[in-house]
Amino acid sequence: MTGQALDTASSRRSTKARLGEYKRYWDEERETMDPKKREMLILDRLRRQLSYVYDKLPFYRAHYDEHGFKPDMVTSLEDFTTKVPIITKKMLVEDQAAHPPFGSYLGASREELIRIHGSSGTMGKPTMYGVSKDDWERAGEFSCMALWCAGIRPDDVVHISLPFTLFFGGWGVLQAAEKLGACSFPAGTMIATERQLELLGNLSCDVIIATPSYVQHLASKAKGLGVDPGYSSVSLAIMGGEAGASVESIRESMRLAWGDIGLVDVAAGSTSELYPFTSNIGCLESEGGVHLFQDENYTEVVSKEDPNEPVAPGTSGAVVATHLWRHSQPMIRFWTGDEALLDNEPCRCGRSYPRLPNGVFGRLDDMLVVRGANIYPSAVESVIRDTKGTGAEFRIYVDRTADLDEILVEVERAADLPSEQAPQLQTLLEKQLKMALGVRVPARIVEPSTFEQQTFKARRVIDKRTQRR
Amino acid sequence: MTGQALDTASSRRSTKARLGEYKRYWDEERETMDPKKREMLILDRLRRQLSYVYDKLPFYRAHYDEHGFKPDMVTSLEDFTTKVPIITKKMLVEDQAAHPPFGSYLGASREELIRIHGSSGTMGKPTMYGVSKDDWERAGEFSCMALWCAGIRPDDVVHISLPFTLFFGGWGVLQAAEKLGACSFPAGTMIATERQLELLGNLSCDVIIATPSYVQHLASKAKGLGVDPGYSSVSLAIMGGEAGASVESIRESMRLAWGDIGLVDVAAGSTSELYPFTSNIGCLESEGGVHLFQDENYTEVVSKEDPNEPVAPGTSGAVVATHLWRHSQPMIRFWTGDEALLDNEPCRCGRSYPRLPNGVFGRLDDMLVVRGANIYPSAVESVIRDTKGTGAEFRIYVDRTADLDEILVEVERAADLPSEQAPQLQTLLEKQLKMALGVRVPARIVEPSTFEQQTFKARRVIDKRTQRR
Numbered sequence: 001m002t003g004q005a006l007d008t009a010s011s012r013r014s015t016k017a018r019l020g021e022y023k024r025y026w027d028e029e030r031e032t033m034d035p036k037k038r039e040m041l042i043l044d045r046l047r048r049q050l051s052y053v054y055d056k057l058p059f060y061r062a063h064y065d066e067h068g069f070k071p072d073m074v075t076s077l078e079d080f081t082t083k084v085p086i087i088t089k090k091m092l093v094e095d096q097a098a099h100p101p102f103g104s105y106l107g108a109s110r111e112e113l114i115r116i117h118g119s120s121g122t123m124g125k126p127t128m129y130g131v132s133k134d135d136w137e138r139a140g141e142f143s144c145m146a147l148w149c150a151g152i153r154p155d156d157v158v159h160i161s162l163p164f165t166l167f168f169g170g171w172g173v174l175q176a177a178e179k180l181g182a183c184s185f186p187a188g189t190m191i192a193t194e195r196q197l198e199l200l201g202n203l204s205c206d207v208i209i210a211t212p213s214y215v216q217h218l219a220s221k222a223k224g225l226g227v228d229p230g231y232s233s234v235s236l237a238i239m240g241g242e243a244g245a246s247v248e249s250i251r252e253s254m255r256l257a258w259g260d261i262g263l264v265d266v267a268a269g270s271t272s273e274l275y276p277f278t279s280n281i282g283c284l285e286s287e288g289g290v291h292l293f294q295d296e297n298y299t300e301v302v303s304k305e306d307p308n309e310p311v312a313p314g315t316s317g318a319v320v321a322t323h324l325w326r327h328s329q330p331m332i333r334f335w336t337g338d339e340a341l342l343d344n345e346p347c348r349c350g351r352s353y354p355r356l357p358n359g360v361f362g363r364l365d366d367m368l369v370v371r372g373a374n375i376y377p378s379a380v381e382s383v384i385r386d387t388k389g390t391g392a393e394f395r396i397y398v399d400r401t402a403d404l405d406e407i408l409v410e411v412e413r414a415a416d417l418p419s420e421q422a423p424q425l426q427t428l429l430e431k432q433l434k435m436a437l438g439v440r441v442p443a444r445i446v447e448p449s450t451f452e453q454q455t456f457k458a459r460r461v462i463d464k465r466t467q468r469r
Numbered sequence: 470m471t472g473q474a475l476d477t478a479s480s481r482r483s484t485k486a487r488l489g490e491y492k493r494y495w496d497e498e499r500e501t502m503d504p505k506k507r508e509m510l511i512l513d514r515l516r517r518q519l520s521y522v523y524d525k526l527p528f529y530r531a532h533y534d535e536h537g538f539k540p541d542m543v544t545s546l547e548d549f550t551t552k553v554p555i556i557t558k559k560m561l562v563e564d565q566a567a568h569p570p571f572g573s574y575l576g577a578s579r580e581e582l583i584r585i586h587g588s589s590g591t592m593g594k595p596t597m598y599g600v601s602k603d604d605w606e607r608a609g610e611f612s613c614m615a616l617w618c619a620g621i622r623p624d625d626v627v628h629i630s631l632p633f634t635l636f637f638g639g640w641g642v643l644q645a646a647e648k649l650g651a652c653s654f655p656a657g658t659m660i661a662t663e664r665q666l667e668l669l670g671n672l673s674c675d676v677i678i679a680t681p682s683y684v685q686h687l688a689s690k691a692k693g694l695g696v697d698p699g700y701s702s703v704s705l706a707i708m709g710g711e712a713g714a715s716v717e718s719i720r721e722s723m724r725l726a727w728g729d730i731g732l733v734d735v736a737a738g739s740t741s742e743l744y745p746f747t748s749n750i751g752c753l754e755s756e757g758g759v760h761l762f763q764d765e766n767y768t769e770v771v772s773k774e775d776p777n778e779p780v781a782p783g784t785s786g787a788v789v790a791t792h793l794w795r796h797s798q799p800m801i802r803f804w805t806g807d808e809a810l811l812d813n814e815p816c817r818c819g820r821s822y823p824r825l826p827n828g829v830f831g832r833l834d835d836m837l838v839v840r841g842a843n844i845y846p847s848a849v850e851s852v853i854r855d856t857k858g859t860g861a862e863f864r865i866y867v868d869r870t871a872d873l874d875e876i877l878v879e880v881e882r883a884a885d886l887p888s889e890q891a892p893q894l895q896t897l898l899e900k901q902l903k904m905a906l907g908v909r910v911p912a913r914i915v916e917p918s919t920f921e922q923q924t925f926k927a928r929r930v931i932d933k934r935t936q937r938r
Contacts, residue, residue, distance in 0.1 A: 101671045111624045114647060116654040116672060126664075128672070133650070155580045164633035165657035166668075178583060181602070185585040188634035190659065192904055195595075199635075202570045203585060203597070435661060 013206060013235045015262050015284050018151050024350070026148035030295065031351045035344070038295055038352070039077060045324040046080050046298065047071065052107075053332055059095050059105035060332065063087065078310070081300055086307040086320055086333045092273070093127060101128045108132040108328040117168040119272060119374075126438070129168060129272055132328035136175075139276035139326075142296050143176030146278035149291065149351065150264045151236050152207055154181035159200055159234075161210040161218075162241065162372075163189045166438070168272035169241055169372070173209050176278065182207075189214075193221045204233040211372040212244030212254075217404050219257035230259035236284075240266040240277075241372035246288035246359030265290050265359045271374075273331050274321050280356070285349040289357040292342075298322040300333075301342040301356075304364060307335060313354075316341045318364055337365045368398055368463065370405045373439045377461050380409060383436045389417040389425045393451035399464040408442050409433070415448045482675060482704045484731050484753050487620050493819070495617035499764065500820045504813070507764055507821070508546060514793040515549050515767065516540065521576075522801055528564050528574035529801065532556065547779070550769055555776040555789055555802045561742070562596060570597045577601040577797040586637040588741060588843070595907070598637060598741055601797035605644075608745035608795075611765050612645030615747035618760065618820065619733045620705050621676055623650035628669055628703075630679040630687075631710065631841075632658045635907070637741035638710055638841070642678050645747065651676075658683075662690045673702040680841040681713030681723075686873050688726035699728035705753075709735040709746075710841035715757035715828030734759050734828045740843075742800050743790050749825070754818040758826040761811075767791040769802075770811040770825075773833060776804060782823075785810045787833055806834045837867055837932065839874045842908045846930050849878060852905045858886045858894045862920035868933040877911050878902070884917045 025031045050071035053060035064070070067085040074080050095103040114133040118126040131139070152158060158177045162170030164186060177184045185203060187196055197218060200208065208215060215237050219229045237258065239245035245265035254263055262284045267277035279297035280290045292299045301317040303309035311317040319338040323330040339362035343355045368375045377396055384390050391412030398407050411429060413422055422445040433441040454460055494500045519540035522529035533539070536554040543549050564572040583602040587595040600608070621627060627646045631639030633655060646653045654672060656665055666687060669677065677684060684706045688698045706727065708714035714734035723732055731753045736746035748766035749759045761768045770786040772778035780786040788807040792799040808831035812824045837844045846865055853859050860881030867876050880898060882891055891914040902910040923929055 101673075110626065110652070113626070113652040114650070116626070116652060118668070126668075130652075157579065157582075157585070163659065164655065165659040171655075181583070183579070183582040183585060183599075186633065186640070190632065190634040191907070194904060195907075199587070199595075204570075435663060438660070438664075 012233055012259075012261070015151070015235070015260070018153060018235065018262065019284060022153050026145035031145070031149070031353070033295075033352060035352050035354075042295055042298055042324065043077055043080070045295070046077075046322065047074055049322070049324060049330060049332060050074060050084070052327065053105070053330060057105045057107050057330075058099075059091075059103060060087075063091070080333075081302060081310050082308050084308075084333050086335045087331065088335045089127075089271075089273075089337070093125065096127060097125065102130045102329065105329055106130055107330065108135075113328070115171075117171065117272060118166045126166065127273075129275070130328055131275065135326045135328045139172070140175045140179045142293070142325075143172060143276050143278045144180040146266075146276070146281045146293060147173070147176050147180055147182075147238075149283050149349070150238050150266060150281050151262050151284045152177060152180060152182050152238070156182045156206040156236075157203055158182050158184050158207040158209060159196075159203070159205040160184060160186045161189060161196060161208065161214055168275055168277075170209075172275055172277060173238075173240075173266075176276075177209075193218065194225070197222055197225070197227070200234065201227075201232065206233060207236045207238065208234050209238045209240075211241040212239040212250060213242065213371055213400075213404055215239055215254060216250070216257070219254070223257070229257055232258070234258065234261060236262040236264065238264045238266050240270070242369045243360050246282070246290070246356075247361075248288065251288055263288070270321075271336060273329070273334055274323070274336075275326075282359075283347065283349045283351070286347050286355070286357075288359060289343075289355050290359055291347060291351055291353040291355050294353055296324060298324055299342075299356075301340055304339070307333070313342050313344050316361075319356075319360065337363055337367060339364055366461065368396075368407075368461065370398060370407045370439070373437075375407070375437055375439070375441070379436060380433065380441070381460075383432050384409075384411055384429070387425070387429050387432055389414050389421065390429070391415065391417075391448045393449075393453060394460060395451060396461045397464070398461070405465065408444060410444045410446050410450075412448050412450055413445050419447075481702055481728075481730070484620070484704070484729070487622060487704065487731065488753060491622050495614040500614070500618070500822070502764075502821055504821050504823075511764055511767055511793065512546055512549075514764070515546075515791065516543055518791070518793060518799060518801060519543060519553070521796065522574070522799060526574045526576050526799075527568075528560075528572060529556075532560070549802075550771060550779045551777045553777075553802050555804045556800070557804045558596075558740075558742075558806070562594065565596060566594065571599045571798065574798055575599055576799065577604075582797070584640075586640065586741060587635045595635065596741075598744070599797055600744065604795045604797045608641070609644045609648045611762070611794075612641060612745050612747045613649040615735075615745070615750045615762060616642070616645050616649055616651075616707075618752050618818070619707050619735060619750050620731050620753045621646060621649060621651055621707070625651045625675040625705075626672055627651050627653050627676040627678060628665075628672070628674040629653060629655045630658060630665060630677065630683055637744055637746075639678075641744055641746060642707075642709075642735075645745075646678075662687060663694070666691055666694070666696070669703065670696075670701065675702060676705045676707065677703050678707045678709075680710040681708040681719060682711065682840055682869075682873055684708055684723060685719070685726070688723070692726070698726055701727070703727065703730060705731040705733065707733045707735050709739070711838045712829050715751070715759070715825075716830075717757065720757055732757070739790075740805060742798070742803055743792070743805075751828075752816065752818045752820070755816050755824070755826075757828060758812075758824050759828055760816060760820055760822040760824050763822055765793060767793055768811075768825075770809055773808070776802070782811050782813050785830075788825075788829065806832055806836060808833055835930065837865075837876075837930065839867060839876045839908070842906075844876070844906055844908070844910070848905060849902065849910070850929075852901050853878075853880055853898070856894070856898050856901055858883050858890065859898070860884065860886075860917045862918075862922060863929060864920060865930045866933070867931070874934065877913060879913045879915050879919075881917050881919055882914050888916075 112132045115131045117129045222229045264282040266281045270277040279293040300320045319336045338360040340356045394411040429443045581601045584600045586598045691698045733751040735750045739746040748762040769789045788805045807829040809825045860883045863880040898912045
């Protein structure tokens with residue numbers, strides 16, 4: 001069934017047609033502005049944001065006071081980098097615990113909020129995200145510019161295979177695709193891959209938005225059904241939620257499967273905190289990489305050891321990001337934990353924003369990204385420790401079979417737990433892991449003393465994906 | 470964890486407060502209009518729609534020609550009921566098969582579409598729904614009026630526990646809640662009930678939108694965790710996707726669990742074809758039942774045997790519905806398969822629309838509604854027949870354990886299938902059922918000749934829910 005549908009799909013739109021049919025930029029003046037002039041505007045916005053968060057948001061006031069920082073100390077972009085203390089995910093989680101549910105950095109009344117989302121809670125409790133009406137509106141407008149840059153046009157049919165639930169991921173792109181005037185098919189991730197393929201073909205979808213793993217999985221599933229994705233109507237894949245779309249070997253294997261289609265990276269490594277996360281997005285004219293729409297969310301690449309020390313363009317460093325416009329839960333110098341390098345050379349698309357030519361290529365902490373979900377080994381460990389009947393050691397295995405990431409946890413049973421109770425322990429553990437992490441993590445119970453005892457927790461993670469690269 | 474969060478939630482808003490704080494109606498003139506005057510407007514719209522579908526949509530043209538019907542034969546509402554041939558789900562499915570993907574009743578170009586959704590395909594292939602930008606916009610505006618009638622106000626935090634995927638269900642209410650200015654938390658159905666409860670409490674949600682089964686399930690799960698939902702912040706439950714919210718025994722058990730909160734029925738028995746399905750919605754001042762916003766979607770209750778024969782108000786009949794405004798996939802006299810009775814007495818809320826005082830209370834075909842999903846026994850049968858290794862007979866059991874619907878299929882293995890292959894057959898069958906129906910249906914393989922042979926398929930369905938009522 002699927003095969004035929006995909007094969008007889010209407011003919012594919014070329015990248016050239018995609019670029020030629022409509023206006024080139026969503027907002028030419030803004031996107032091609034002289035970078036020096038733009039920097040003046042950015043500095044102005046940064047200064048306003050600093051005053052706002054210091055005056056109105058107790059979280060920032062306390063943090064800045066503790067570091068002896070005052071907003072008027074910033075009179076240049078260099079000041080901003082060298083003087084403003086960063087904030088971290090851990091600080092946000094602690095502040096939300098002390099000031100539930102949104103923390104003392106919400107900056108909006110309950111009546112002003114229009115949307116609530118949340119993280120999967122992989123660091124324990126889920127982090128809650130609140131967005132005000134004004135911020136929602138502005139982020140939507142901005143994301144039209146970003147998706148236009150990625151190549152979406154109003155006559156596209158856009159198949160969105162990202163989850164629509166607590167997680168923020170799929171919602172932002174849906175909002176913008178709709179505002180831009182494209183036709184959205186928000187299929188989500190609750191439908192079997194066979195059916196997703198069938199619908200992709202039946203509807204002659206032009207664009208697919210998903211994680212890079214899933215785009216690869218779709219192609220190999222199609223082949224398994226005897227269908228060549230190279231003949232599908234899909235002419236553009238926009239991929240986010242995890243790194244990959246800017247990695248040349250992955251792009252090469254996608255081109256082999258899908259043929260000559262646009263492969264665009266979006267919000268790779270970006271997190272829900274940074275909505276509109278589309279401020280970090282590729283285009284059809286560069287091979288991978290993302291532009292940084294610095295006049296919306298300001299991104300810096302700084303020293304991995306000292307976040308107040310800039311690094312030169314072309315040098316690998318840590319990504320720190322700042323909301324220039326959001327008043328509800330604004331992030332000011334948020335340490336993303338991502339590793340990247342910045343390039344100021346103009347892109348051949350003509351946009352004058354700096355770029356991350358390789359996207360995001362590493363994590364500076366031990367967070368695992370498995371099929372687009374963030375999993376902290378420390379969270380897995382705390383579930384295991386809290387589950388009665390488990391022994392001293394465990395291992396977390398991550399691998400890529402065919403084209404999907406797989407995770408497995410092996411846990412020793414306690415010496416005093418009869419071996420016939422291992423199946424119950426497994427069931428309980430899997431349930432607790434699902435509860436705590438929001439994603440399914442299979443567990444296997446092994447005999448006591450199977451593993452060598454570890455004191456350094458990262459040694460308990462065996463990530464075969466990175467070992468192979 | 471959950472317990473505390475739910476218990477310490479901010480205090481509950483009374484229904485009185487909900488009605489008193491804001492304007493009473495969204496559009497007073499429209500909602501309280503003299504019914505006679507409204508009927509003139511409805512007739513005018515009906516005549517325009519008939520001309521439109523006959524002139525522009527091949528599906529309707531062929532259907533009406535076949536029945537010798539011409540739009541100018543309608544000069545009164547009575548003419549509309551007695552002369553216009555109905556359309557059925559089966560006709561739509563066949564037309565989409567002949568004219569994929571949207572059928573010859575789409576009435577919009579690909580460029581005009583803004584949203585695509587689909588049914589779960591329980592009659593075989595999924596039915597695809599396409600909505601034009603104009604229709605999407607209008608339906609959103611209209612649904613504000615409907616949700617206002619149901620009691621949602623701009624300062625509400627609205628927890629939506631309906632699936633966000635192929636199915637249309639949750640999307641329409643999200644769109645309207647957002648447009649109305651309320652804060653939406655579209656949690657969906659991918660999160661465990663414990664976590665849904667935790668978030669409901671942490672966020673002090675005011676409104677929950679879900680199926681009636683799920684609202685009951687939330688309450689009993691909360692009690693299991695030692696939490697009294699009567700002390701939660703939730704002051705309004707809006708329930709759709711299946712019948713129940715207008716059934717007094719169910720309402721009574723909900724009041725016992727949740728205390729004095731608004732219990733409102735929406736789109737009970739309505740289907741995705743009829744988006745904006747909120748045209749059929751209750752209010753806070755009547756005990757159950759729904760208003761029919763007849764100037765948006767026109768609903769008739771007619772003879773179960775002859776859809777061109779009206780039945781008197783207060784008499785049980787079949788529900789037939791018509792879009793007055795939609796140009797993309799308009800439904801004109803669509804036979805919903807629902808059973809209801811109509812009441813012209815004005816509601817105490819002051820809205821002058823007719824009502825279905827008992828909501829929808831039956832199905833005229835054999836469709837099963839299980840946890841809000843539509844399942845046709847004929848579709849289950851066709852999967853079983855197509856799966857090698859199955860025997861002659863099967864049974865479909867539906868029951869309600871605790872407060873959730875449960876379904877189970879028992880299938881005989883073929884006499885020539887070795888009994889040790891039963892587990893593989895079960896796995897295969899469950900996979901095929903999931904593929905075809907879009908929902909998980911557990912299967913159990915039983916010995917050949919376990920069941921008496923049946924010729925009438927309905928006898929293969931054992932619905933213990935209806936047996937008990």
